[in-house]
Amino acid sequence: MGNYIVDFVCLDKMLIIEVDGGQHADDEKDQKRDSWLQKEGFKVLRFWNNDVIGNLDGVTEVILKYCGSPSPQSPPLKGGEERGRYFLFSLIFALTFLPSSAFAHVERGQATGFITGLQHPWSGLDHVLAMIAVGIWGAQLGNPALWLLPVTFPMVMSLGALVGLLGIPLPGIEIGIALSAILLGMMVFGEVRPKLVIAAGLVGFFAIFHGHAHGTELPPGQSGLLYSMGFVMATGILHGLGITIGLIHRWPVGQLALRGAGAFIALMGVIFLWKALS
Numbered sequence: 001m002g003n004y005i006v007d008f009v010c011l012d013k014m015l016i017i018e019v020d021g022g023q024h025a026d027d028e029k030d031q032k033r034d035s036w037l038q039k040e041g042f043k044v045l046r047f048w049n050n051d052v053i054g055n056l057d058g059v060t061e062v063i064l065k066y067c068g069s070p071s072p073q074s075p076p077l078k079g080g081e082e083r084g085r086y087f088l089f090s091l092i093f094a095l096t097f098l099p100s101s102a103f104a105h106v107e108r109g110q111a112t113g114f115i116t117g118l119q120h121p122w123s124g125l126d127h128v129l130a131m132i133a134v135g136i137w138g139a140q141l142g143n144p145a146l147w148l149l150p151v152t153f154p155m156v157m158s159l160g161a162l163v164g165l166l167g168i169p170l171p172g173i174e175i176g177i178a179l180s181a182i183l184l185g186m187m188v189f190g191e192v193r194p195k196l197v198i199a200a201g202l203v204g205f206f207a208i209f210h211g212h213a214h215g216t217e218l219p220p221g222q223s224g225l226l227y228s229m230g231f232v233m234a235t236g237i238l239h240g241l242g243i244t245i246g247l248i249h250r251w252p253v254g255q256l257a258l259r260g261a262g263a264f265i266a267l268m269g270v271i272f273l274w275k276a277l278s
Helices: 028-039 051-052 055-066 079-097 114-121 125-141 145-165 173-190 196-214 223-251 251-278
Strands: 008-010 015-020 043-048
Touching: 015 055, 028 043, 028 223, 043 055, 051 145, 079 114, 114 125, 114 196, 114 223, 125 145, 125 173, 125 223, 125 251, 145 223, 173 196, 173 251, 196 223
Parallel strands: 015 043
Antiparallel strands: 008 015
């Protein structure tokens, strides 16, 4: 909308819905953004990630109250009203079955153990795409990069997570994660073959940002070890998925498909970066 990217929008209802993590608390950029959208005639509803995860019924009720929920006896909806209801049900489906946010880093305090750590990397498209890109790039490069890159990333990511667990701030987390999708996607798209140490260094550099984002979400009193084991294991699974996809590189049509996947990941990275800077 204008120069801004929104999570969900229904033009018929002039309604925008944002699902935010703790990094958006008292954010002046969000206030400026909401002010502009409201001047354009939109109503902006904001929900925290933990509200969507733990109180979806309450979130749905608020949206229904704003949209207006017809009674069972009401006649079938037509035109704009029907599109508004379609938007509502699509939104509820997305909030229920898809990641609670495009970003993998939900607000501080939600990570509470091994299972949460195992689930956490899957909760954000930015992390998922970057991890898959590492696996695909390794498959394109072949041995020893095939196993070295997927090993380097979790190892360095663990160090980044430790920094986050210790409460040491790291600037530009959102930007670093977005850039990881852009550059790793470009590596896949171009089938770039740098020296092994350069490839491992690039992967390790971005792993710090992803790890820090995960580490800052462990609340005091919880098991940092179990949580870290969970998200490292999940990251390894995502790398394995990327390697499996990358096996089609042996066929010419597969090589084209992988380059297309790299372009898609890089494009999504641009969108992530735009949102991080807006």
